[in-house]
Amino acid sequence: MLTQLALIHPDIIVCLGRHAVSTLLGTSAPMRDLRGRVVPWHDMQVMVTYHPAYYLRNASQLVVGREDFKDVAQAL
DSSP states (O other): OHHHHHHHOOSEEEEESHHHHHHHHOOOOOHHHHTTOEEEETTEEEEEEOOHHHHHHOGGGHHHHHHHHHHHHHHO
């Protein structure tokens, strides 16, 4: 995976949910502590947010998700 990412070298990677975060960053920190942060990782930027299914189950949190993606756009 790291080899593929090095070839592509994206400007930012968006981790959608706990599984993506734990796989990519190797952390078991709670999502509430990681969400909304842009984290440096192997000379790239990683933005952590909840999985889209979370927003489907918790429609009141859609504002939070929109803000996260505004931050992604701003980071680009």
